[in-house]
Amino acid sequence: MRRLLKNPEVQTIQEEFDSARIYLARWAMGIAEQGERDRNNRIWTARDVLEMEETDVGEFELLDTEIAGLSLKEQRKTVTLKEWKSFFDPRTGRLSVTVEEVKERIFHGGLDADDGVRKEAWLFLLGVYEWDSTSDDRIAELASLRDEYVKLKGAWWDRLIDLGGEGEEGEWWREQKGRIDVGTNVHLEQMKDMLLTYNEYNRDLGYVQGMSDLLAPIYAVMQDDAVAFWGFQHFMERMERNFLRDQSGMRNQLLTLDHLVQLMDPKLYLHLQSADSTNFFFFFRMLLVWYKREFEWFDILRLWETLWTDYLSSNFHLFFALAILEKHRGVIMEHLKHFDEVLKYESTLIRAEALFRRFQRTVEAIDKKSNFPAPKLRQRKVEAPKSPTKSAEGATASTSGTDTVTSGSTNNGASSSTSPPPEDAGKGKQSPDKGKGKASPGAEASAGRELEEQKPKVISPELRALLSKKVEVLPRKVVRKEGEGLAKVVGKK
Known part of the structure; x- marks a missing residue:
C-alpha cells in the first residue's frame, strides 16, 4: 500500500x-x-x-x-463535398460566396458525415485556413505547417531521449509526459505525440486533463497528425481559458x-x-x-x-x-x-x-x-388626505405617475389613514406629530424597496458579450501567469 x-x-x-x-x-x-x-x-x-x-x-x-x-422540417439538408466545392471559384480556389452564407449553411444543415467534406471545411472553421485564401495559398500554408510540426515534435523527442534533461525544466517535461503517456494503440500513441508537441508549442499552459477530449474528434476526422495538430492548436486558442x-x-x-x-x-x-x-x-x-x-x-x-x-x-x-x-x-x-x-x-x-x-x-x-418613463400601470392610488398640507403632498405624489422614489423627494401618497407615514428617507426629517414614534418594519421595508428601485437596472456586461460573434482569445501574459506551463515552473516572465 x-x-x-x-x-x-x-x-x-x-x-x-x-x-x-x-x-x-x-x-x-x-x-x-x-x-x-x-x-x-x-x-x-x-x-x-x-x-x-x-x-x-x-x-x-x-x-x-x-x-x-424552429422545427426539424425547417432544418436544411447537410452540406456535401460537392456543394462545398461549389462555394469556391474553380480557377483560383477563392471563396465565391460570402463567409456568412457558408456559415449559415453549416449552422443549419451541418456537414456530410461520410464524403470527407469535414476534412476541408473544418480547417476553415478552425482558422487554419483564411476564408479569403486561394488554392495556392492553402497548399503553401499546409506545407509550411507540416514542416513546423516536424520541428516541434523533434524538439521534445530529442529532449525525452535524455529523460527530459536536467533541472526544473527536465522535471517539468517528465511530469507532462507522465500525465499524457496513456497510449495503448497506434491512434492513442499519435494523440500522445500531438499533446506533447502542443506542450512544446504552448509552454505557458501545460497539459491539463480534458485536452485529449478536444483533440480526439479533430484527429478522427483529419486522420493526419500534422493537420489535426494545427486544427487542435487553433481550437485551443478559444478553449485555453477553460484550463487556467x-x-x-x-x-x-x-x-x-x-x-x-x-x-x-x-x-x-x-x-x-x-x-x-x-x-x-x-x-x-x-x-x-x-x-x-x-x-x-x-x-x-x-x-x-x-x-x-x-x-x-x-x-x-x-x-x-x-x-x-x-x-x-x-x-x-x-x-x-x-x-x-x-x-x-x-x-x-x-x-x-x-x-x-x-x-x-x-x-x-x-x-x-x-x-x-415607467408605465402608469403601477401608479399608486392616493387616499383622501386629512389636512390641506397632506393634500398638497398627495397631489405631488400623484403627478409622479410611478412608484419609484426620486432623489431628495418624498411620496406620502401611499400612507394609509390608520398608520403613520414612514420617515423621510431622503432628508432624514420627522413629521412634528409623528416623529416620536418609530416606523413599522413593513414601512421600513417598503421605503427600502423604493430606494432600491431608483437605482438604474442594466444588462450585465457578461450578457451583452453573448451578442458578439468575436471569439475571445486570452492574452499570452494571462496564460503565462495562470497556466501550468514551463514558464510557471522556472519563474520566467
Missing part, C-alpha cells in the same frame, strides 16, 4: 482531486459573493424579469417564443450562465436559488470540453462544427446549456435531478437557437424600456 501511495501517477491523481475539491469550495463562495454584488449593482435579476412579465405593457414584455417555431489554474475562464462562463438563466427563465432560476443550486456545478464538465462526454460521437461532430461557425454568437455553447435546462425544466422543478440522462442533440440545438433569438428580443426590449 505504501509503495502504491508513492507511485507518481497515484500522487498526481490525489493532487488533482485535492485541487478540484478546493476549487469547488472556493467557487461556491465566489458565486454567492458575485451574486450579492450583482444585486447591489442592480443588474437585472430573476425578480426584475418576473415583475416585467407581469406588466401589461406589451411592447416591453418578454415574449415566450414557441420552441416549435485559477479557473477564471470557467468561473466567468458559469457566471454568465447564471445571468442568462436569471434573464430568460426567472422562475426556474428562483427554484434553483431556493435549492442552493445556482452555482451551476452540473454544467462544469459540459462547458469544459463542449459536451464531449454528454452526447453521442456523431452528434458531437455536428455540434462542434455548428459552434465553430460563430453564426449567432461566439458563446453559443451557453445557449446550448440553457436549452438543456429548458428541456429538463419540468424534472428540475419537481425533483432537481436526472441531469445525466441521455440527451437528444437535434431538439436541443433547435431549442438553443430559439432561445438565442428570444434573448436578442429580450435585451432589445429591456434597452427600449430603460429609455422610456
Whole structure:
C-alpha cells in the first residue's frame, strides 16, 4: 500500500482531486459573493424579469417564443463535398460566396458525415485556413505547417531521449509526459505525440486533463497528425481559458450562465436559488470540453462544427446549456435531478437557437424600456388626505405617475389613514406629530424597496458579450501567469 501511495501517477491523481475539491469550495463562495454584488449593482435579476412579465405593457414584455417555431422540417439538408466545392471559384480556389452564407449553411444543415467534406471545411472553421485564401495559398500554408510540426515534435523527442534533461525544466517535461503517456494503440500513441508537441508549442499552459477530449474528434476526422495538430492548436486558442489554474475562464462562463438563466427563465432560476443550486456545478464538465462526454460521437461532430461557425454568437455553447435546462425544466422543478440522462442533440440545438433569438428580443426590449418613463400601470392610488398640507403632498405624489422614489423627494401618497407615514428617507426629517414614534418594519421595508428601485437596472456586461460573434482569445501574459506551463515552473516572465 505504501509503495502504491508513492507511485507518481497515484500522487498526481490525489493532487488533482485535492485541487478540484478546493476549487469547488472556493467557487461556491465566489458565486454567492458575485451574486450579492450583482444585486447591489442592480443588474437585472430573476425578480426584475418576473415583475416585467407581469406588466401589461406589451411592447416591453418578454415574449415566450414557441420552441416549435424552429422545427426539424425547417432544418436544411447537410452540406456535401460537392456543394462545398461549389462555394469556391474553380480557377483560383477563392471563396465565391460570402463567409456568412457558408456559415449559415453549416449552422443549419451541418456537414456530410461520410464524403470527407469535414476534412476541408473544418480547417476553415478552425482558422487554419483564411476564408479569403486561394488554392495556392492553402497548399503553401499546409506545407509550411507540416514542416513546423516536424520541428516541434523533434524538439521534445530529442529532449525525452535524455529523460527530459536536467533541472526544473527536465522535471517539468517528465511530469507532462507522465500525465499524457496513456497510449495503448497506434491512434492513442499519435494523440500522445500531438499533446506533447502542443506542450512544446504552448509552454505557458501545460497539459491539463480534458485536452485529449478536444483533440480526439479533430484527429478522427483529419486522420493526419500534422493537420489535426494545427486544427487542435487553433481550437485551443478559444478553449485555453477553460484550463487556467485559477479557473477564471470557467468561473466567468458559469457566471454568465447564471445571468442568462436569471434573464430568460426567472422562475426556474428562483427554484434553483431556493435549492442552493445556482452555482451551476452540473454544467462544469459540459462547458469544459463542449459536451464531449454528454452526447453521442456523431452528434458531437455536428455540434462542434455548428459552434465553430460563430453564426449567432461566439458563446453559443451557453445557449446550448440553457436549452438543456429548458428541456429538463419540468424534472428540475419537481425533483432537481436526472441531469445525466441521455440527451437528444437535434431538439436541443433547435431549442438553443430559439432561445438565442428570444434573448436578442429580450435585451432589445429591456434597452427600449430603460429609455422610456415607467408605465402608469403601477401608479399608486392616493387616499383622501386629512389636512390641506397632506393634500398638497398627495397631489405631488400623484403627478409622479410611478412608484419609484426620486432623489431628495418624498411620496406620502401611499400612507394609509390608520398608520403613520414612514420617515423621510431622503432628508432624514420627522413629521412634528409623528416623529416620536418609530416606523413599522413593513414601512421600513417598503421605503427600502423604493430606494432600491431608483437605482438604474442594466444588462450585465457578461450578457451583452453573448451578442458578439468575436471569439475571445486570452492574452499570452494571462496564460503565462495562470497556466501550468514551463514558464510557471522556472519563474520566467
